[in-house]
Amino acid sequence: MYLGLDIGTSGVKAVLVNEAGAIVATAARELALSHPAPLWSEQDPDSWVGATTGAVDDLASHHPREVARVAGIGLSGQMHGATLLGENGRPLRPAILWNDGRSQAECGELERRCPSLHALAGNLAMPGFTAPKLLWVARHEPHVFERVATVLLPKAYVRYRLTGEMVEDMSDAAGTLWLDVGQRCWSEALLHATGLDLRHMPRLVEGSDISAVLAPEYAQRWGMAKNVVVAGGAGDNAASAIGLGAIAPGDAFLSLGTSGVVFRVTDRFAPAPASAVHAFCHAVPGLWHQMGVMLSAAASLAWLAGVMETPAAALLAPLGERVDGPSPIKFLPYLDGERTPHNDAAASGAFVGLRGATGRSQIVQAVLEGVAFAARDNLAALSAASGPVLEVDLVGGGSRSPLWAQICADVLGIAIHRVEEGEVGAALGAARLGRLAATGEDAAQVCTPPRRLASFAPRASVAAAYDDAYRRWRELYPALKETT
Numbered sequence: 454m455y456l457g458l459d460i461g462t463s464g465v466k467a468v469l470v471n472e473a474g475a476i477v478a479t480a481a482r483e484l485a486l487s488h489p490a491p492l493w494s495e496q497d498p499d500s501w502v503g504a505t506t507g508a509v510d511d512l513a514s515h516h517p518r519e520v521a522r523v524a525g526i527g528l529s530g531q532m533h534g535a536t537l538l539g540e541n542g543r544p545l546r547p548a549i550l551w552n553d554g555r556s557q558a559e560c561g562e563l564e565r566r567c568p569s570l571h572a573l574a575g576n577l578a579m580p581g582f583t584a585p586k587l588l589w590v591a592r593h594e595p596h597v598f599e600r601v602a603t604v605l606l607p608k609a610y611v612r613y614r615l616t617g618e619m620v621e622d623m624s625d626a627a628g629t630l631w632l633d634v635g636q637r638c639w640s641e642a643l644l645h646a647t648g649l650d651l652r653h654m655p656r657l658v659e660g661s662d663i664s665a666v667l668a669p670e671y672a673q674r675w676g677m678a679k680n681v682v683v684a685g686g687a688g689d690n691a692a693s694a695i696g697l698g699a700i701a702p703g704d705a706f707l708s709l710g711t712s713g714v715v716f717r718v719t720d721r722f723a724p725a726p727a728s729a730v731h732a733f734c735h736a737v738p739g740l741w742h743q744m745g746v747m748l749s750a751a752a753s754l755a756w757l758a759g760v761m762e763t764p765a766a767a768l769l770a771p772l773g774e775r776v777d778g779p780s781p782i783k784f785l786p787y788l789d790g791e792r793t794p795h796n797d798a799a800a801s802g803a804f805v806g807l808r809g810a811t812g813r814s815q816i817v818q819a820v821l822e823g824v825a826f827a828a829r830d831n832l833a834a835l836s837a838a839s840g841p842v843l844e845v846d847l848v849g850g851g852s853r854s855p856l857w858a859q860i861c862a863d864v865l866g867i868a869i870h871r872v873e874e875g876e877v878g879a880a881l882g883a884a885r886l887g888r889l890a891a892t893g894e895d896a897a898q899v900c901t902p903p904r905r906l907a908s909f910a911p912r913a914s915v916a917a918a919y920d921d922a923y924r925r926w927r928e929l930y931p932a933l934k935e936t937t
Contacts, residue, residue: 454522455891456509457884459689459877460501460530460608462486462550462711467508468877469519470884474901476874477519480511487547492554492580492798494789495547498536501607502614506671513675521676525891526615526667527684527883529692530608532628535586538603538610545597548607549586552712552748552789554798556580559588563630567646574643575627575634575724575732580790580798581748584630587647604629604653608686615683616665619655622685624692626657627733634741635722637734658685660695660736661889661896684890686883687736690714690744695736695882697846697872698902702740705842707828707861707869708878709851713750715831717743717842725838729793736886737896743838745793745831749802750824751851753786757820761813768817774855778915779922780815782806784823785929791827794834795930803933821857822919825864826926832865844868846905848878855907862909864919872903 454477459466464484469477482504487495513520533551538544549555560578563585564570570578578585583604591598605613606629609621626632626639631647631654633640639654658664667681687695690708694716697706702720707713719741724732731744749756758765783805790798804819832842847869851857853876862869874881885899 454519454524455884455888456523456526457880457882457887458505458508458526458528458611459692459880459883460505460528460611461689462531462552465501465504465508466877466880467505467512468880468884469512469516470881470888474899476877476881478512478516479877480508482507494550494553496534496550498544498548498607498610501611505611509675517676523677523681525682525684525887527885527887527890528608528612528686529689529879529883530606530611530625530686532606532625532688533581533583534607535583536605536607536610537590537597537601538605539600540602542613545600546594551581553586554580554790556585556589557798559585559592562588563646567643569642570630571724571726573633573640574630575722575726576630577726577729577796578630579792579796581792582628582630584643584647587649591648598648601653603655604649605655609655612665612683612686615671616668618665620658620664620685621655622658622660622664622687622736623734624660624736625688628688632734634732634734659738660685660687660691660886661738663890682890684886686886688733689879690716691733691736691742692882692886693848693878694718694742695885695900696874696878696903697848698900700735700737700740700896700900705844706846706848708849709750709824709847709857710849711750711752713747713824713828713831715745715828715835715842715845717835719743719839723839728834728838729796730834730838736882743835745834747786747824747827747831748790748792749786749788751849753788753802753820753824754851756788757817768813769854769856771814772818772856775859776818776856778918780818780822782811782815782819783926783929784819785933786820786823786827793831800930800934803929805929821860822864822922823926825861826923828861829864829923842867844870846870846872848872848876850876852876858907858909862911863915864923866911866916869909870905871907872905874903
């Protein structure tokens with residue numbers, strides 16, 4: 454039996470997976486976000502630990518025999534979050550998260566300090582990454598910066614609390630801007646550009662390798678054996694790829710989670726910073742991946758549901774499972790800024806085309822389409838970087854909606870496949886990495902594709918209307934940028 458833990462932004466998911474690869478049980482705990490100032494996004498690192506242990510407590514309570522048989526644990530987590538620890542291993546301040554945009558000025562400073570940044574890290578300096586956050590802390594909170602002993606990412610902090618070991622995997626480390634992504638090691642040049650050195654970094658392992666052993670107090674608490682290994686794990690998107698069996702060059706998926714991602718596996722380090730495409734290490738040795746990233750995907754629908762005080766499912770229900778053409782309303786989903794292709798932390802969301810006769814369903818449809826249009830921007834950036842993407846699996850909370858899947862197919866002009874367990878892909882991938890660490894099996898034998906539940910092909914007449922709508926939608930960002 455294997456346990457996968459996904460430390461997300463809005464919550465923690467835990468899944469138990471058996472030797473046949475099937476999910477036996479799941480548990481989840483919610484997390485709260487803090488926005489103490491404009492563009493800021495923070496969380497209490499100890500809340501990740503509390504939610505994680507609480508979720509496993511639930512599994513152990515309801516499935517004690519299965520939990521007792523766990524041999525390996527894998528971790529997945531939200532990327533980029535700067536968790537700053539002092540000499541005593543305790544957080545010095547709340548973690549600064551991936552969707553925090555305060556460090557735009559520091560990005561320019563980092564680019565000036567380290568001209569080799571793009572070649573080493575394979576990415577533009579963006580406020581979401583970890584390194585610019587440390588420059589911000591050094592400038593605005595020097596009393597904190599001078600006390601920093603170690604910088605961990607969210608899942609690495611949870612690992613530290615569960616095992617006592619400070620370790621990071623290659624895929625998550627690649628999102629810090631401190632990793633030499635091609636060589637898969639920390640870069641002293643990149644660290645020095647932010648006033649840090651190797652002493653501030655955790656030990657590196659591959660995602661499928663053993664990183665540590667579960668601490669005895671937790672093994673006893675959950676009724677597990679004393680030698681349960683914890684895998685290196687992965688950043689959330691690389692973990693989702695493992696859950697989807699995306700471990701061959703060219704494999705691709707679209708994630709509609711809190712953020713959105715178009716992801717493609719590569720057999721080499723293939724940076725494309727000019728188009729704001731990310732190039733990171735994959736979670737298994739010898740592979741890398743490219744990503745286009747939008748910062749507010751399913752989060753856009755969640756925001757609308759909150760504003761309208763109506764559950765998202767109730768907002769979607771009147772639209773059915775397909776629409777016959779674009780909404781007359783246009784929506785820019787830049788509620789937390791945007792990465793690909795704009796690299797603009799200050800970008801903001803907008804509705805355009807509202808009239809007195811506008812109805813709620815037209816607004817809801819516009820939100821779904823705005824996210825799909827942003828995904829098309831991402832797809833175009835990846836295609837320009839290294840060739841076309843012909844089909845994608847769909848994962849994340851947004852994968853629940855057949856309507857959204859069909860809209861994405863019509864907008865992107867490619868086949869979209871909804872897959873089994875698509876909502877827990879990262880946690881499933883983490884469990885698979887836990888299995889690889891425990892057994893030493895070949896990744897190709899464990900990381901198999903899930904069953905496809907439904908496929909959605911672009912409809913020619915509707916896709917043509919969306920082509921025109923997309924061209925007009927693309928004019929909105931530069932036009933509104935001039936006025937804000």
